[in-house]
Amino acid sequence: MLALLAPAASAAPAPAAPGGRLPEYEVSARLSARAGKLEPLADLTQRWQFEGQRPYRALMLGAYGRAHRNLKLGVFYRVQTGARHDDDWTKDGAGNWFWRGTTNRPENVAVLDATPRASLGGNFTGSLKVRYEHNFFNGQRTLKLEPEVAWFWLDGLAPKATVFLRHGTYIPLNFGTRSVYERWWYLAGLWHATEAVSLGPSVALRDAFWTESSTYRDATRGGSYKVLYRSVVWGFTVLVRAL
DSSP: HHHHHHHHHHSOOOOOOSSSOOOEEEEEEEEEETTTTTTEEEEEEEEEETTEEEEEEEEEEEEEEEEEEEEEEEEEEEEEOOOOOGGGGGEEEEEEEEOOOTTTTOOEEEEEEEEEEEEEEEEEEEEEEEEEEEETTOOOOOEEEEEEEEEEEEEEEEEEEEEEEEEEEEEEEESSSOSSSSEEEEEEEEESSSSSSSEEEEEEEEEEEEEEEEHHHTTTSSOEEEEEEOOOEEEEEEEEEOO
């Protein structure tokens, strides 16, 4: 039995992840407005990831509504390309293993958001962003938990800058073999240049976990692996508010 399984296992290598943290780069442009009790939002993001070979692009549209003074609820729809999933680890007819190209593959994702927020005293506020996402491309459902602490630099009552510290935990609800498939540690700053425009840099540590694809399990008769991909994401954000 071992002799029969060995060729199959050797023909199905696990994907390799580089040692240390690779640099990735991200830019985001956001446009927000007010329409009565609603806050429409458009978010355009691009991230150069995976050694710069597979840029991720996403456009998210939707709106927040204030359900309570300290609670906002949002509904959004995101179109993205360049996202990598476990089942993108596959092989061709010659038995060569590779990551499926996703740069031009569109995926549609529905997003529900609840963000409670409270004052922590002084110029500090705390929030917890809770997001449920449903990816219509592969049916995957994800719960994202992102607690955040923000500090505001005020000039009188007018904010001049904001510094954010956030941690993200991404929990797969119906896929994968891990309780968490991605974690982020995020530090960012925004300079409020005018009442309508804010901009600033960010840096994030990103840990992504890859587990066996269905193709790999078939090739190895139920084999498994866990691969950790680590990166540091350097970013820049521009936020425009329609007054």
